[in-house]
Amino acid sequence: MRNLPIxxxxxxxxxxxxxxxxEQLSTDQRIAVAQQAVxxxxxxxxxxxxxxxxxxxxxxxxxxxxxxxxxxxxVAKVLATHPGDYEALILHTEAELNRHHFxxxxxxxxxxxxxxxxxxxxxxxxxxxxxxxxxYDRAASAYEQMVxxxxxxxxxxxxAWYRFVTGDAAGAIxxxxxxxxxxxxAPENLAWCLVDLGHMYFKTGRLDEAQSNYTAALETFPGxxxxxxxxxxxxxxxxxxVEAIAxxxxxxAIVPLPEYAGALRVLYLAAHHPAEAHxxxxxxxxxxxxxxxxxxxTNRSLAVIFADENRxxxxxxxxxxxxxxxxxxxxxxxxxxxxxxCNGRYAEAQSAASKALVQGTPEPAFYYHAGMIAAARHRQxxxxxxxxxxxxxxxxxxxxxxxQAARTLDALTGSRP
Numbered sequence: 265m266r267n268l269p270i271x272x273x274x275x276x277x278x279x280x281x282x283x284x285x286x287e288q289l290s291t292d293q294r295i296a297v298a299q300q301a302v303x304x305x306x307x308x309x310x311x312x313x314x315x316x317x318x319x320x321x322x323x324x325x326x327x328x329x330x331x332x333x334x335x336x337x338x339v340a341k342v343l344a345t346h347p348g349d350y351e352a353l354i355l356h357t358e359a360e361l362n363r364h365h366f367x368x369x370x371x372x373x374x375x376x377x378x379x380x381x382x383x384x385x386x387x388x389x390x391x392x393x394x395x396x397x398x399x400y401d402r403a404a405s406a407y408e409q410m411v412x413x414x415x416x417x418x419x420x421x422x423x424a425w426y427r428f429v430t431g432d433a434a435g436a437i438x439x440x441x442x443x444x445x446x447x448x449x450a451p452e453n454l455a456w457c458l459v460d461l462g463h464m465y466f467k468t469g470r471l472d473e474a475q476s477n478y479t480a481a482l483e484t485f486p487g488x489x490x491x492x493x494x495x496x497x498x499x500x501x502x503x504x505x506v507e508a509i510a511x512x513x514x515x516x517a518i519v520p521l522p523e524y525a526g527a528l529r530v531l532y533l534a535a536h537h538p539a540e541a542h543x544x545x546x547x548x549x550x551x552x553x554x555x556x557x558x559x560x561x562t563n564r565s566l567a568v569i570f571a572d573e574n575r576x577x578x579x580x581x582x583x584x585x586x587x588x589x590x591x592x593x594x595x596x597x598x599x600x601x602x603x604x605x606c607n608g609r610y611a612e613a614q615s616a617a618s619k620a621l622v623q624g625t626p627e628p629a630f631y632y633h634a635g636m637i638a639a640a641r642h643r644q645x646x647x648x649x650x651x652x653x654x655x656x657x658x659x660x661x662x663x664x665x666x667x668q669a670a671r672t673l674d675a676l677t678g679s680r681p
Contacts, residue, residue, distance in 0.1 A: 291318060291321050291322050291325055291450070291452070292322075294318045294321070295315065295318045295319065295322060298311070298314045298315035298318050299315060301314065301315070302315050307341070307345065309342045309345075309346050309349050309351070309352065310351070312338050312339075312341060312342050313338075313339070313342060313349070313351045313352055313355060315338055316334075316335040316336075316338040316339050316342075316352075316355050317335075317355060319331040319332070319334045319335040319338070320332065320335050320355065320358055320359065320362070321450060321452070323335075323362065324452060324453075324456070325452040325485075325488075326519065327489070327519045327521070328519075329362070332359050332362050332363065335355060335359055336356070336359045339352050339355045339356045339359065343356065350376075350379075350380065353372070353376060354376070354383075354385060354386075356372075357369055357372045357373060357376070357389055358389065360372065361389055361392060361393060364396070364562070364590055364591065366393040366396045366397050366590065366591060367393075367397070369389055369390070369392070369393035370390060370393045370394065370397075373386045373387075373389050373390035373393070374390065377390070382413060383413075384409075384410045384413035384414035384418075384419065387406045387407070387409040387410035387413065388406070388407070388410045388418060388419065388422055390403075390406040391403045391404075391406035391407040391410065391422055391426070392422070394406060395425070395426065395429065395593060396590075396591045396593050397591055397592055397593065398591070398592040398593045398594065398596075398597075400426070400429070400430055400623065403426060404426055404430075407419065407422045407423050407426055408423075410422065411423060415446075416446045417443050417444075417446040417447060417453060417454070417457065418453075420439055420440070420442045420443035420446055421439075421440060421443040421456075421457050421460070423439050424436045424437075424438075424439035424440035424442075424443060424460070424461075424464075425460070427439055428464055428625065428626065429593075429594060429623055429625050430623045430624070430625070431623055431624030431625060431626065433464065433467075433468050433626045436464055437461065437464050437465065437468075440457060440460060440461040440464060441461065443457045443461075444457050444458060444461060451484050451485040452485050452488070454481075454484050454485070455481040455482075455484045455485035455488045455491065456481075456490075458477045458478070458480050458481035458484060458491070459477065459478060459481045459488070459490045459491050459494055461477045462474040462475070462476075462477035462478045462481070462491075462494045463494065465477065466494070466497060466498065466501075466658065466661070467626055467627060467628060467657060467658055467661065468626055468657055468658065469657060469658040469659065469661075471498050471501060471502065471660075474494065474497075474498055475494075475495065475498045477494075478491045478492075478494035478495045478498065479491075479495070481494075482495075487518060489514070489515040489516075489518040489519045489521075490515070492511045492512070492514040492515035492518070493511065493512060493515040493521075493523070493524060493527070495507075495511040496508045496509070496510075496511035496512035496515065496527060496531075497527070499511060500527070500530075500531060500662075500663055501658075501660040501661065501662075501663065502660070503663065505531055505534055505535050506535070508527075508531050509528065509531050509532070509535065512524050512527050512528050512531065513528065516528065520547065520551070521565070522548055522551055522563070522565050522566045522569055523565055523569070525544040525545075525547045525548050525551070525569070526544070526548065526569035526572065526573070528540075528541075528544045529541045529544035529545060529548075529573070530663075530664055532544065534663070534664075545573070545575075548566065548569060548570075549576075551566065552566060552576070552579065561582075561583070561586040562583060562586045562587040562589075562590060563583050563587070564583065564584055564587040564595065564596055564599035564600075565599075566580075566583055567579075567580040567581070567583035567584040567587070567599055567603050568580075568584075568599050568602055568603065570583075570603075571602050571603045571605075571606040572665075574606060577603070577606055577607050578607075580603045580606070580607075581603050581604070581607050583603075584596075584599050584600045584603040584604075585600065587599065587600070588600055594619070594620045594621075594622070594623050594625050594630070595620075597616045597617070597619040597620040598616075598617070598620035598627070598629065598630050598633055600616045601613045601614070601615075601616035601617035601619075601620055601633055601634065601637060602633045604616060605617075605633065605636065605637045605640065610637060610640045610641050611641070613637045613640075614634075614637050614638065614641055617630075617633060617634040617637050618634075620633070620634065621634055626657055627657075628654040628655075628657040628658045628661035628662075628666075629654070629661065629662070629665070630654075631650045631651065631653040631654035631657070632650075632651065632654040632661075632662075632665055632666075632668075632669050634650045635647045635648075635649075635650030635651035635653075635654060635669065635672070635673075636651075636668075636669075636672065638650055639651075639672055639676065644676050647672070647676055648673060648676045648677060651669045651670075651672055651673040651676070652673060654666075654669050655669055655670060655673070
């Protein structure tokens with residue numbers, strides 16, 4: 265595995281196009297200004313591109329993919345009359361990345377980089393797509409090129425993510441801290457970094473630091489739903505069930521992601537509110553029905569939640585296997601491994617789990633899943649090592665699963681010859 269220089273750190277694009285002189289406006293204000301400009305300028309490509317870029321930024325803030333569709337329609341209009349417009353091609357590539365069309369993004373960024381090798385945005389999107397398909401060495405090279413061209417929040421954040429995925433938690437935290445200090449024009453981008461830094465602290469057992477960063481994210485960008493969810497996760501780990509539910513409900517009220525429903529279901533059961541827990545199951549089923557209606561075939565988060573709940577297991581396997589067709593990163597392998605295990609396909613599950621662990625990613629759930637799979641295959645020593653690793657990273661990463669890991673480890677230790 266290639267090691268990046270220590271000075272190389274990471275973050276996302278703040279938007280593919282720039283609003284000269286408008287950096288201090290909120291995204292809604294930028295959209296309003298850009299809409300007025302489009303109305304006045306008609307089909308001017310630069311003006312239309314600016315509006316499309318604002319829509320993509322709004323999607324990042326809200327997780328509403330309707331803004332991607334709006335941006336794509338605008339970009340298509342530009343490319344219909346100006347097929348070689350560079351900014352429109354960049355925006356189209358960014359939309360493709362958001363749609364998880366990773367192979368197309370790799371092809372597009374490589375092609376565009378031949379004519380604009382100094383554009384750091386291309387290297388960032390190329391690295392992002394390569395990370396998603398599990399090509400970590402090439403992703404490292406792309407991110408290194410981005411940092412050399414444009415050191416700052418967007419490049420530092422990306423390298424932090426690379427470092428975390430490839431097993432360097434301390435380096436990842438250092439890099440993401442650099443990203444936070446670099447700041448940026450868009451508050452959401454800084455909040456995103458703070459939340460991601462909080463996740464890194466949480467997964468490595470540093471709950472106080474995690475909570476501090478989630479709180480800072482909400483101060484930076486009020487109403488940021490991933491920060492509320494992060495606080496919910498910290499409170500759940502501390503068995504502050506009422507506070508955990510309150511924060512997850514805030515997150516869910518903003519964006520009803522499957523992860524929030526899954527977490528709330530567990531918390532409501534812990535609080536002895538089975539009716540409310542059942543409502544979360546119903547919401548998950550509605551989310552899945554809507555996905556079916558729109559021909560959505562992939563959703564590894566929903567697949568893992570169904571597996572955790574031990575229901576809808578054939579559908580969970582369908583979702584996980586379809587996801588693997590698009591992305592072969594360690595997170596997809598972990599999801600596939602867990603769903604295969606819950607479907608009783610232990611040998612296949614172990615094969616997938618071994619691929620999930622190959623980078624040494626400090627994800628407690630990875631080691632828990634792999635440990636339970638090893639136990640099911642009667643590989644007791646391996647299971648003990650894996651479950652102990654999960655608990656060493658964060659003994660309360662998930663109240664329910666951490667407790668199961670501890671019980672299984674105790675049983676395996678008791679059965680030691």
